[in-house]
Amino acid sequence: MxxxxxxxxxxxxxxxxxxxxxxxxxxxxxxxxxxxxxxxxxxxxxxxxxxxxxxxxxxxxxxxxxxxxxxxxxxxxxxxxxxxxxxxxxxxxxxxxxxxxxxxxxxxxxxxxxxxxxxxxxxxxxxxxxxxxxxxxxxxxxxxxxxxxxxxxxxxxxxxxxxxxxxxxxxxxxxxxxxxxxxxxxxxxxxxxxxxxxxxxxxxxxxxxxxxxAKASMQKWQVVYETVPELTHHDIHVLTQTGRVVTLLVLSDAGKLYLEKTNPLLKDALPVQMEDYFLGTFGGNRHD
Ligand SMILES: Nc1ncnc2c1ncn2[C@@H]1O[C@H](COP(=O)(O)OP(=O)(O)OP(=O)(O)O)[C@@H](O)[C@H]1O
Missing domain, CATH: 3.40.50.300 (P-loop containing nucleotide triphosphate hydrolases)
Incomplete structure (x- = not known):
């Protein structure tokens, strides 16, 4: 080996x-x-x-x-x-x-x-x-x-x-x-x-x-808001936003708690793909 x-x-x-x-x-x-x-x-x-x-x-x-x-x-x-x-x-x-x-x-x-x-x-x-x-x-x-x-x-x-x-x-x-x-x-x-x-x-x-x-280390959500808030948390990585619908990655428990506090109307879990893993690992605020 x-x-x-x-x-x-x-x-x-x-x-x-x-x-x-x-x-x-x-x-x-x-x-x-x-x-x-x-x-x-x-x-x-x-x-x-x-x-x-x-x-x-x-x-x-x-x-x-x-x-x-x-x-x-x-x-x-x-x-x-x-x-x-x-x-x-x-x-x-x-x-x-x-x-x-x-x-x-x-x-x-x-x-x-x-x-x-x-x-x-x-x-x-x-x-x-x-x-x-x-x-x-x-x-x-x-x-x-x-x-x-x-x-x-x-x-x-x-x-x-x-x-x-x-x-x-x-x-x-x-x-x-x-x-x-x-x-x-x-x-x-x-x-x-x-x-x-x-x-x-x-x-x-x-x-x-x-x-x-690797994929389980983050979660991907599609979230719908009444009014989309500014999602500035260190462990939230926004992938896309179309109107009031935001697709995002949550990179930690702290990020998850933050997301809950933003009071979304709806929240659907999506499967994390390799591309999401790449973006979450390298594209988030952590690496800016
Ligand atoms: N012979 C060299 N002399 C000086 N720096 C070098 C040399 N070879 C590579 N580097 C530097 O090492 C770093 C890593 O390069 P490398 O080609 O290994 O990256 P990589 O991850 O394969 O990149 P990419 O995804 O763009 O192909 C770069 O900053 C590059 O400029």
Missing amino acids: LTVSHLTKQIDSTMIYENASFTLPAGTITALIGRNGAGKTTLLKTLVGALEPSRGKVEWNNQSIHDVPAARKHLFLVPDSIGVYRQMTLGSLIEFYQAFYPNFERTYIENYCRSSNLDRGRKVTALSKGQAQLFLLQLAFATNAPVLLLDEPTDGLDRINKRNYLQQLVSLLTERQTAVLIASHQLEELDSLADRVMTIEQHLVKEPKTLDD
Whole structure:
């Protein structure tokens, strides 16, 4: 299992992210969410050994990813851009990763190239953004690595490829018991996919919570007023207001009490979605 302890990254004296401590259990999908620039990509790059941590460690079964390069064969990162692969041909990428990953399934990726009419001699730059992304995602499956780190995996995919890819991810994950960490802004997608959610809030990496626990930490209400009051409480986050109808998130018991005191005419509970969780966590007065 991948175990991360007190992982911290500073670049020049700027804190990028701090104190990441978590494990990635087999057969689970963990969503990593945070505002732009929160440090998600930097965290993924540190996990895979592409960046050195300032403090803390990443271990695969007690072997340090940073001190023992061979331990990295248990992880594969699909980056958020093809930058590092630009000048490589598909064939050379396949050779490169086959040499590194002991359970690499060459037939799998070759079949994919054939069925998608991708010539192995083509450079990654000669593919469209979506084609390159799909190729890397399939390459990730071909490595058979027990831990997959995916940075904005569905960015650039059309709806059909996105749906097919997500179905494939879930079935491969179940079959192989892969541990997956996905950094993404596609919150609706994460809602149906993730078992757990981990946030980076003001540089601090929080412990993963189950999706149910995360959603239960806030309540969503649709409230109707005679006259809508100013809802200024720290733990009330207004999502929308249409006339006298307000949809809001309540982030604490104090917020709940405050809401009661505003004497709404009607109050209906709504299910909390991942997008609400994001807005409640990052968009409320607490983070202003
Ligand atoms: N090589 C670098 N030198 C200096 N600062 C860097 C470097 N790489 C990243 N940063 C800074 O680290 C912070 C986090 O960047 P990162 O790309 O990890 O964020 P992110 O959460 O993935 O953002 P987004 O959601 O926009 O993709 C940013 O402020 C960025 O400017």
